[in-house]
Amino acid sequence: MRRTAARIPGTTALLALLTATALTAPCPGAAAATATALTRTAAGAERLAVVSEAVLNAEVDGTAWYVDRVGGRVVVTADSTVSPAALAELVRAVGPDAPALTVQRVPGRFTPLLAAGDAVYGGRYRCSLGFNVADGGAHYFLTAGHCGNVAATWYADGAHRTAIGPTLASTFPGHDYALVRYDNEALDHPGGFTSAPDAYVGEAVTRTGSTSGTHTGTVTGLDATVRYTGGGTVRGLIQTDVCAEPGDSGGPLYEGDKALGLTSGGSGDCTTGGTTFFQPVNAALAAYDVSVY
Incomplete structure (x- = not known):
């Protein structure tokens, strides 16, 4: 399963240095x-x-x-x-x-962005592949937890003819991430990401999803909590003004070669705009002991 993403170079760091000297008495x-x-x-x-x-x-x-x-x-x-x-x-x-x-x-409803369509398929639902990850020689992909909750096996086509592999773990609500194993050796699983740092407010980011394609925007808040309408509460999310639509769930949020988040949910669409929330990907990596590549 091949996925490519636009590259926008960039990095951020925050350095705090506290110094004291015995040669000068403090005021x-x-x-x-x-x-x-x-x-x-x-x-x-x-x-x-x-x-x-x-x-x-x-x-x-x-x-x-x-x-x-x-x-x-x-x-x-x-x-x-x-x-x-x-x-x-x-x-x-x-x-x-x-x-x-x-x-x-904001207009619209805050809901997990789950729908039927194309990309990765499980049961009667469609979601988006997030990031390919690895643990030693084994390969997996991350997607949204509310996607993993509804399907035990994932396929590369809507007719369920080309199997990808099983959902090994899934968490939603609370967090929103799931791990799927590649069992089909005929499927490609390229990488392209070198790190998974914390996002920061004001960061220019890109999101890709199977419904609406690729869109850009800005991180507007961190450690957000959202109570989805009829869908549970999730903490620790990245809040953005990037648009998203049903079926984009699980898709990647990134800046250049930095993996940042998995599409969780939001409101609006890519015609009028909206507010979208992302599960920080580094939390999923830590939970499953896997790495982006």
């Missing part, structure tokens, strides 16, 4: 100010964690949220199924910390 006033700032930072992070947990406990389907530590806020995105009353109840659940919320609305 007591500066030290006190630093300690106060650190205390406020810690208190702010704790407050945002409490707000995020309150949003989770409100249990409003069709919402997604992440902590913006730089802006000091919890950003909540609500799809079209969330009524004004439900949104007001969510705000009330946060209580006196409600000013730390930023609420935005």
Whole structure:
């Protein structure tokens, strides 16, 4: 099974260096100010964690949220199924910390992007191959967990004539990743990815899926939690403004030769745009002890 992806070179790094010297005595006033700032930072992070947990406990389907530590806020995105009353109840659940919320609305419904069509087929469903991975001499591919949950065996065609192999493991909800083994030696399984780092806010990314093809966009949030309408809650997701459509589930999110995520779900389409969430691929690699190549 052959997959090619456009390459966009790029990398990012964050370096923090703290130094001290015995030759220069620290200024007591500066030290006190630093300690106060650190205390406020810690208190702010704790407050945002409490707000995020309150949003989770409100249990409003069709919402997604992440902590913006730089802006000091919890950003909540609500799809079209969330009524004004439900949104007001969510705000009330946060209580006196409600000013730390930023609420935005998007059209459509937050759902896992599962559909029938082409690409990789299991049962009566179609999903998208994510990344080919390996463990020693054995080869596998990653896809979305909500895809792995519905099919024990995957095929390269809708008629189920060309078998790929079985679903070995699948997790959804909570996380959203699955591992499928290549049992058909006649199928090609090329690589092309050299690493699987963490994504970062503002990163220019590309997504490929079996329904809508290849589209680009930007990472808008990290460690997002989404309550899919009727589909469970998933934590730790990458939030983006890249469009996606049903059947794109499991497809890869990447930057150049860096593997970043697996398409989980979202709202909208590639005509009007939308919000899409991705399972970080490094979490799946760690869970299954496999590597991209």
